[in-house]
């Protein structure tokens with residue numbers, strides 16, 4: 001097998017400044033982890049350019065965790081995904097050597113691209129732009145993406161000269177070179193034969209005693225920096241502050257995609273939709289809506305202000321009113337939920353059902369057209385279609401040790417203020433009187449009443465009321 005293009009994603013670094021108990025490239029970011037972004041960008045780039053490609057990720061620090069993730073993610077990308085290990089993190093040049101040594105066919109490719117695992121905003125279009133400038137000039141051996149930094153501190157500076165340029169790292173730079181604001185982004189595309197001819201000439205005679213990949217670029221080589229207009233694209237994640245900055249940018253990009261695809265937004269700047277989430281056209285999100293993880297929303301839904309949805313599946317024409325919290329729930333067509341509803345894992349709200357304010361539902365299945373409109377707890381329950389649950393209902397599902405099931409048939413009516421002590425079965429078309437505490441099964445079509453009988457004592461109220469003079 002031979003490939004046109006090899007992509008090396010450098011991801012061996014530790015990332016101690018993030019202070020997370022994770023390898024840096026597994027830091028969570030808008031529903032993904034950091035490394036997914038360069039993987040997808042490279043994969044899409046190869047597809048857009050119609051080139052056969054391999055992607056090799058160089059792992060090192062906490063490599064078991066990173067490799068596990070890559071194994072799971074493999075099926076999500078089309079290119080062939082390979083892993084190389086860099087035992088000692090002796091610099092970006094050392095990392096690329098491991099890529100060539102360990103990844104089969106990497107040396108036989110025509111082009112090699114290098115991407116860092118921690119720069120999630122770079123997209124396939126940016127990669128195409130950079131590649132276009134390399135392919136435009138057959139004499140060119142390599143291009144590096146550069147940009148003008150507002151604060152160039154920490155970046156390698158681009159020193160242009162001769163037929164090429166060189167890159168000088170902050171630590172090794174003279175005061176004059178430090179004043180240069182054009183900096184190296186860490187993204188390169190080169191002819192593979194050029195890389196192989198020069199990669200093994202690199203040494204570690206610099207202030208960091210590292211093998212600098214940047215030493216591939218020399219003033220007397222045919223190499224060129226391609227200066228991109230925006231700094232934002234190249235933000236790398238080294239600190240939690242930078243993780244927040246890139247997350248915000250990625251949320252805004254997601255909002256732009258949603259608007260493009262026909263989803264209405266009240267205000268992008270207060271809408272947080274993970275990249276993993278799909279939303280159908282005609283749906284409308286109000287401010288302060290957060291939709292995370294493995295969630296999806298169908299067409300023509302309305303999610304009102306201050307709702308937080310995690311791993312929740314919503315079908316079409318659903319309205320979720322303000323201040324709802326949902327996790328692991330599903331809602332079928334045309335249902336209305338909220339305001340102030342809490343749906344917990346495995347809550348399934350049937351088609352056209354209504355769940356009102358201060359209702360908590362857990363591991364329960366509500367059939368079509370069920371109504372639970374106010375102040376209720378429904379847990380471990382099955383409720384048949386068109387049944388109405390009155391205000392202040394409690395499925396008493398927990399005996400202190402075990403959870404038990406409540407089953408209520410269809411077309412039934414449970415009056416307000418009822419407790420059903422599980423395990424319990426209520427048949428179809430039955431009626432439970434308000435204020436009942438029920439602990440015996442109710443057969444189909446029955447009326448059940450379970451409360452103390454009322455007596456009225458004539459004139460006795462004044463004994464209890466405050467005296468009036």
Ligand code: UD1
Pocket residue numbers: 010011012013014058060086088089090091092093094095116117118154155156157167169183184185186211212213214236
């Ligand atoms: C590098 C560039 C610098 C550029 C900057 C952009 C070099 C010598 N310098 O510096 O010119 O401005 O990126 O962000 O390349 N990595 C490995 N193995 C190693 C060392 C690093 O895999 O031994 C990986 C890291 O995980 C990271 C990437 O390479 O994904 C870049 O490494 P980092 O240490 O962040 O490079 P900088 O010092 O910032």
Ligand code: CA
Pocket residue numbers: none
């Ligand atoms: Ca470094």
